[in-house]
Amino acid sequence: MPNQDAQRWNDRYARDGMLWQARQPRQLLLDFAHLLPAKGLALDAAAGVALHGLFLAERGLHVIALDVSEIGLRFALESARKRGVWLETAVYDLSHPWLPTNVFDVIVNFRFLERAALPVYRRALKPGGLLFFETFLKTEPNQDYPDHYLNPGELLNAIGSLEILHSAVEEQIKPDSDKRKVTEQIIARKQF
Numbered sequence: 001m002p003n004q005d006a007q008r009w010n011d012r013y014a015r016d017g018m019l020w021q022a023r024q025p026r027q028l029l030l031d032f033a034h035l036l037p038a039k040g041l042a043l044d045a046a047a048g049v050a051l052h053g054l055f056l057a058e059r060g061l062h063v064i065a066l067d068v069s070e071i072g073l074r075f076a077l078e079s080a081r082k083r084g085v086w087l088e089t090a091v092y093d094l095s096h097p098w099l100p101t102n103v104f105d106v107i108v109n110f111r112f113l114e115r116a117a118l119p120v121y122r123r124a125l126k127p128g129g130l131l132f133f134e135t136f137l138k139t140e141p142n143q144d145y146p147d148h149y150l151n152p153g154e155l156l157n158a159i160g161s162l163e164i165l166h167s168a169v170e171e172q173i174k175p176d177s178d179k180r181k182v183t184e185q186i187i188a189r190k191q192f
């Protein structure tokens, strides 16, 4: 059966991939970039057009960008070529996640929730490795796509034994509309 997420996101990137490419990385990564190592292996999980992976690659990290959408990743590779940085990509479905243990210095997961991936990220970090995670928080009982939203308290629970360096909830009101988006974010480090 074709993956419905892949279909939906391929259609979306085919329609407005250039608009995604023009976006900035999330402020969380920009504000806490001083925590990043100068080199090492990074994973951009559900990377899309790899806004965050490209930012990490430009800072000297070796980045692997995974996403279910091959069209999103094609935009990522095009940006990498234009910006003169190296990026590895793979079409990968994070709803059946497997990653090797203790290999990544940094894992970033922005605007994506796959509950099965959280313990896999934890294992895949090297001791001392950092997880940057930010996604949408459930604020209303009848939200569309309820599975895509964190429940209150869920993220901190799922982080388990990782050391929390930063944790916050942010509210944004979309300009020109009264639409409210609430995100929860953490930065966490695997203990040595």
Ligand SMILES: C[S@@+](CC[C@H](N)C(=O)[O-])C[C@H]1O[C@@H](n2cnc3c(N)ncnc32)[C@H](O)[C@@H]1O
Binding pocket: 005, 006, 009, 010, 045, 046, 047, 048, 049, 050, 051, 066, 067, 068, 069, 072, 092, 093, 094, 095, 109, 110, 111, 112, 114
């Ligand atoms: C809202 S976008 C976020 C993209 C990127 N992280 C960012 O913040 O710009 C969600 C991404 O999740 C990807 N995605 C959805 N389901 C997925 C799955 N099962 N496995 C891997 N990626 C998936 C989509 O293709 C899309 O690129």
